[in-house]
Amino acid sequence: MTTDPATALPDLSELEAGAAVVRLPMTVKFRGVTEREALLLRGPEGWGEFSPFLEYGDAEASRWLASGIEAAWQGFPEPLRARVPVNATVPAVPAGQVRDVLAAFGPVQAVKVKVAERGQALADDIARVAAVRDALPEADLRVDANAGWTVPEAVEALTRLGEFSLEYAEQPVPGINGLAEVRALLEARGTPVKIAADEAVRKAEDPLRVARARAADLIVVKAAPLGGVRRALRIVQEAGLPAVVSSALDTSVGLAAGVALAAALPSLPHACGLGTGALLAHDVVRPPLVPERGSLPADSLGERATPDPELLERFAAPEDRRGWWLERLRRCHAVLAATRV
Ligand SMILES: O=C(O)CCC(=O)C1=CC=C[C@@H](O)[C@@H]1C(=O)O
Ligand SMILES: [Mg+2]
Structure with missing residues (x-):
């Protein structure tokens, strides 16, 4: 570094x-x-x-x-915006639990659904995504496979899930070449789904390689795994791709760094994965950084990140x-x- x-x-x-x-x-x-x-x-x-x-x-x-x-x-650097829109995050729960999970986030404009969980089948993913679409017909819907599919599995799954109108699919397969391959195969099939790189950015020796290889349409950036807000800002600037800021399942203290990053980005075209405070039964800050009407405040982050x-x-x-x-x-x-x- x-x-x-x-x-x-x-x-x-x-x-x-x-x-x-x-x-x-x-x-x-x-x-x-x-x-x-x-x-x-x-x-x-x-x-x-x-x-x-x-x-x-x-x-x-x-x-x-x-x-x-x-x-x-x-x-943190000075914020460029007062609030940061966030998505709800739906873990790989049975479809029947989706409404309860969504309720914890309050009203949101975007939802990320975990898919490709080990031990589950594509039918489970389809049922979960269908349940979210049913609950929120207008929401921007993205899925995150955490590199859990092979290339053929990803192409099949995203062709099926694409019917629910996906905003993008996050890290469907491992590696940079895999992402590029899935992207090209979906496009050739006439079912393009935008591809976001997450692990291929935050776990890579060189976080910019994915952008140089044109393997993704956007990148997911997290302050902690990338070594901090300022380094993540430089990575986004150099990558030259749209960025979605996401959490690392942090407490409100760590979430404040994610909000600071999102608030300092010159362009923020997508809701951010920073609503995960809603997945914690308790937090260390009072009040915790949890979504209010689909966004988080970006002012006074030092105070908002001070534990009780x-x-x-x-x-x-x-x-x-x-x-x-x-x-x-x-x-x-x-x-x-x-x-x-
Ligand atoms: O982006 C979100 O909606 C929530 C954050 C999230 O999904 C993650 C947080 C922490 C660890 C990761 O496995 C996971 C991710 O892959 O993006
Ligand atoms: Mg991810």
């Missing part, structure tokens, strides 16, 4: 001094998670979040730490988990120290 004098790495002791580790229950299972753990950092400019998923290795997780440090030690001490105490992670996170913090800090000069 590039070195910026304004983001000199704080000492580990400074990070440890302001660290709180929480475990928050979720209302519904999402990407196999029913409780979300996060380490929150208090710095001179406010709070930041370090919450890479538990299975991530240190190199990948260290980018999330850079993002948390940016928020707490540098703050009582909530930090109530949802403090068990001692062994706090130890695990502090150890991870130490390792990821060492990765950042080795990559910044």
